[in-house]
Amino acid sequence: MMIAVDMLLLTLLGITAVAVIRTRSLFGAVLLMSIYSLLMAIVWYNMQAMDVAFTEAAVGAGITTVLLVGTLVYTGREERREPRVHWPALGICVATGAALVYGIQDMPRFGDPAAPIHGHVAPEYIAQNAPHGDQIGPGAPLANMGHHVPNQVTAVLASYRGYDTMFETAVIFTAGISLILLRGAPREKGRLFRRRRRRAPRARPRDESETAGDG
């Protein structure tokens, strides 16, 4: 049953991917990419990767679509007419795809408990989420989350790889700051949360030296 659902989803994914390439309407392409992301989220869900599915649905299908539609305002709605097939690019893509498919043969089966990644640190990650009472120190598992952190993905992301996640957040922050520096309008001074919409004194727009302290 699972296999049938997976086959259906992957077929739909393939159709959507081809449709994204074939369509000339950029708006249509953006919406098809959103559908692609939603299908991909269901595929992740089928593989029981809930956190990835969540991210794919929220970021891939949600925010990315909104931002791409916003970009369409600048680019126009129709794709420029170009030669249909670029033979060298097609050759490179087919060669890369063939190499990847060849490499798949060496991978362990999906969910195989004897796979290398499941033998190294994964048992530790799973063991730490079971309650151990007060075992700490030599002999006890390296970490002890008790019953507090049932989601192992978050335990890994926020605790073991805390540095990694911290700098990911810093990357997002840097992206936002870069955009503000590149095209942001100057920020007005004043309190952080305005109580209500006040009529701004428009008469003296540049006279900030006196009122810079509090707004």
Add this chain to the structure above:
Amino acid sequence: MDDNVVIRTTARVLMPFMMVFGLYVIFHGEGGPGGGFQGGVILASAFVLYTLVHGIQASTAIVPKRTTDVLAAAGVLLYAGVGVWCLVRGGNFLDYYALMHAPHDPGAAQALGMTLVELGVGMTVAAVMITLFREFAES
């Protein structure tokens, strides 16, 4: 879209649920699927919906740009601050066990550290996503 009653009412009804769901996902990251990143995006999408329906002016009136700027920075600072606080308490950087002295229930300290850190991630992601959308939509 300002004059369409159906869209405006739907957006107004949906927005609180989206925001509460975003906060739930942020704070429930260690218990279920989700976390700061996903929750931040959901929280931001509520404001994106509001901006789409009511326009940039109304959106900046309720959440000024300065607020999102400060929130984005405060999220990263909160994350790093938790790490520094662990240092101050005598542990390693981001070693959440140092946050709370609970020898019989060490998982509580881990959960506390993760919740704070996820809140930081959520603040930064939500603020940056709102900023991205507004800067694109503005001109």
